[in-house]
Amino acid sequence: MKNPLGKITTEDDGYKVVFERVLPHSIEKVWNAITSPEELKFWFTDIEMDFRPGGTITFQFRDKDKTKSYGEVVAIEPPNRFAWTWEHELAVWELTALDEQTTRLVFTYSKLTDDYAINAPAGFHDMLDLLVERLAGSENISPFGAEDDGPEQLRTPVHYAAAVYETYPTLVKSAPVVVEKTLDSPIGRVWRAIANKEQLKQWYFDLDDFKPEVGFRFSFAGQGHKGAQYIHRCIVTEVIPQQKLQYSWQYEGHPGYSLVTFTLAEMGMQTKLILTHHGLETFPQDTPDFAWKSFNGGWGEIIGKMLPEFLDNEMLDK
Structure with missing residues (x-):
């Protein structure tokens, strides 16, 4: 794996995964990448967002049925904190400027049920890798939700299954x-x-x-x-x-x-x-x-x- 796996733990309201990345980019650039639909489409998916606390978010999958899913903006504190829900789950993005061209990103995704406690972290791991590539100038578009069983899509879930098996064996189906x-x-x-x-x-x-x-x-x-x-x-x-x-x-x-x-x-x-x-x-x-x-x-x-x-x-x- 190019980057360390997120850490998965359990809480009263479900499983949680925490990722940390140190990015060689300014905090303003990273903030724009995680909040702007024009940037999100490259490393995440097509998103429509009413950019205010309480605003609706629509996530457009890239499968053949063009499935949609919904969430809500929870908090906007530029350029340090951005939080939203996705169905019943919670995403929190926290940015810290280490210097003018270096930013620490901590991404927490929580309230996961057993069924998604491996695949959701694996999916976000891959998306964060795509975020890194986008920040470096990549024009590639994320295949979010597209049906593809190639080795690139299989690799990350297998690594997460191996990582959690000793602590949470029942999560591995x-x-x-x-x-x-x-x-x-x-x-x-x-x-x-x-x-x-x-x-x-x-x-x-x-x-x-x-x-x-x-x-x-x-x-x-x-x-x-x-x-x-x-x-x-x-x-x-x-x-x-x-x-x-x-x-x-x-x-x-x-x-x-x-x-x-x-x-x-x-x-x-x-x-x-x-x-x-x-x-x-x-x-x-x-x-x-x-x-x-x-x-x-x-x-x-x-x-x-x-x-x-x-x-x-x-x-x-x-």
Whole structure:
């Protein structure tokens, strides 16, 4: 992800997400971008607004049915605070000038029900990325509400699902594969096994290359149940040495986007490893090789048998 994920928490009236961005633009320019319909159409959508507290806002989706939705202006305090409702939800934009050409933006969106607590933050995350591009001069128009299941639209919800799963698992409607294993090896040895290319090749897949660095791209071949060959395309998305390794997982020539996360916890001379694989529902569901059951069995074999055997054999070789 180009920018940090918003932080999702729960309150008495629903879920809330808070985003923070530091923008290299004046506060006046940012204020105009978040309040002017002529600017909003680029990074958000077409909006009609009675720009006064209590004024009506009409949000025009860009789907084939040209769906409309409604809200109301709550507060206008230029150039620092702008708030509005959207149906039963609340958006609050807060700007602070750090200097003449730098602005801190804090955007809070709250009163979210369970059904929207992942997809709404994911949608606003993408829109804030578009806002950054618009402020930099982009003329691209947001596809807000248009039907598109391409990887760009799938990626962000999968990242948010992975981020909230440990704290709010019931928000994730499509169950990830989760495999837990306590390994009889210290955490440093386990980290090397999952993060070192030469060691990975001995128990995992024959990777073309691997470095535990955010943004590093790698690929490898795999075989389905009936011999079908699949090229896996992956990008490292998060690295916390000896704690967390995460990368995307896609298939060349097939739609879908998923996220694999290895989490390690030290337990004396042992290590607890938790493997989670989110986004499996985005792959073609008419192909048995992409079924949840197939991934669950595969990861169970890899984490439950192949990795422990490699670590045990490595001990014997020393």
